[in-house]
Amino acid sequence: MVIHKAMHAAVAARRWRYFERLIQFGHVNPRVTSADGWDLEYTVARYHAEEVFSYFLGTSRLIWKMERSIHLPTGWWSSDLPPSLSLDQESLAVKVAGPSNPFDNKVPVSTVLTDHSMSPINKLSTCTILKSREIAVGFCEEYVERSSMIGHVDGSWAYYGSSGMVRAEGSEEQAYGEPYEKGDVIGCGFNLKSSTAFFTKNGVVIGRAFSNVKGRLFPAVSLTTASRGWHIAAKFRPVMPGQKFRFEGPYDSPDTQRPPSKGTGN
Numbered sequence: 001m002v003i004h005k006a007m008h009a010a011v012a013a014r015r016w017r018y019f020e021r022l023i024q025f026g027h028v029n030p031r032v033t034s035a036d037g038w039d040l041e042y043t044v045a046r047y048h049a050e051e052v053f054s055y056f057l058g059t060s061r062l063i064w065k066m067e068r069s070i071h072l073p074t075g076w077w078s079s080d081l082p083p084s085l086s087l088d089q090e091s092l093a094v095k096v097a098g099p100s101n102p103f104d105n106k107v108p109v110s111t112v113l114t115d116h117s118m119s120p121i122n123k124l125s126t127c128t129i130l131k132s133r134e135i136a137v138g139f140c141e142e143y144v145e146r147s148s149m150i151g152h153v154d155g156s157w158a159y160y161g162s163s164g165m166v167r168a169e170g171s172e173e174q175a176y177g178e179p180y181e182k183g184d185v186i187g188c189g190f191n192l193k194s195s196t197a198f199f200t201k202n203g204v205v206i207g208r209a210f211s212n213v214k215g216r217l218f219p220a221v222s223l224t225t226a227s228r229g230w231h232i233a234a235k236f237r238p239v240m241p242g243q244k245f246r247f248e249g250p251y252d253s254p255d256t257q258r259p260p261s262k263g264t265g266n
Contacts, residue, residue, distance in 0.1 A: 008043050012141070012216060035203070038117075038216065048214045061198045073114035073219055073236045082110035082146045084225040091115070093130070095231035096223055109149045110227045113140065113218040114236065118190055126183045127221060128233045134224035135161040135232065139197070139217045155208050156224065159186065159199045166199075166209045176260055177206040188219060191252055198256040205253070207260030225252045 003022055010019040032039060038046075049146050075091030086097045094112055118139060127137050141155030151158030151167035161180045165173040180186055180201060187200035190213070197210045221232060 007040060008038070011040075011043050011047050011049055012092060043216065046214060046216060062110050066101065071116040073116045075115055075236070076112050076234065077115045077218075080146070081112060082225075084108065084110045085112055092235070093231055094221060094223070096225050096228055097153060098228045098252040107149060109222055110225050111140070111144065111146045111148060111150055111220055111222040112222045113142065115219070117216050117218050118140075127188075128235075129161065129180060129182055130231045130233055134227075134230070136222040137188060137199070138159070139188060139190075140220045142218060144220075150220050151222075155215065156220070157197060157213065158220075159188075159209060161186075168210050176209060177201060189256060190217075191256060193252070194257065196257060205255040207255065208257055209260075 007019060007022050010022060076087055076094055078087055078091050081087060084097055086095050088095075089095065096110075115231045129135065136150050136158035138149050138150045138156065138158035140157070144150065144153055144156050148156070149158070150156040151160070151173075152170055154169050157166070157168045158177060161184075161185075163173070164175075164177045164179040166176040167173045177199065178201065185200075185202050187203075189200065191197070195211065195213050196208050197213050198208050199206050219234075219236070221234075223230060223232075
């Protein structure tokens with residue numbers, strides 16, 4: 001299992017020489033899965049590295065079957081929670097407990113990820129803003145620092161409540177939608193086939209936010225932690241019986257693929 005975990009990491013970091021050295025250790029079973037249920041083929045596909053998989057393992061056939069046992073996000077990742085944040089009993093509501101360092105002159109930021117990464121099965125997650133505008137909703141790689149605002153650093157993408165702008169992996173902010181605040185419901189959707197992401201606001205698709213999205217990505221939120229009591233509540237698919245999302249699809253509709261009227265999308 002150690003060698004397979006290392007191979008997943010090598011693909012994510014695009015360290016092909018290291019990947020080749022791991023192959024030389026012996027037989028590698030591409031069906032061995034990670035903790036999230038990702039096998040090596042699926043990891044390679046999500047990082048758009050098909051040609052490397054073909055070169056090393058002698059096959060160009062990548063499996064895209066939806067029935068593989070991929071674990072779905074069920075809540076926020078409690079074991080990786082920054083000390084400035086707290087969760088409810090169901091791990092769905094995130095609340096600012098207070099700044100992690102009250103003597104720091106900088107505006108502190110805390111980011112929380114879901115317990116499992118996104119998959120083609122759960123195509124939408126939503127966050128209800130209960131109290132806060134200094135918030136970013138989006139997704140990121142597992143390695144992103146929890147003290148960084150998503151969108152500001154590599155491996156992260158975000159839509160910002162205070163400005164309505166979006167930002168991808170530290171690039172310049174782009175005009176996207178309207179700001180959001182208390183009472184708004186923000187949805188984050190992902191299209192596996194087109195490698196694009198979109199957001200909804202109160203059930204209405206804003207438009208394509210990002211293109212060429214790849215990697216092992218986790219739904220995430222970032223909150224400024226200077227104001228105690230700010231919080232959001234999340235919902236992930238599949239929902240409990242009787243529950244609904246404001247946006248029920250289709251997740252590949254033209255509205256999710258075209259740029260928003262206010263901005264250009266990335």
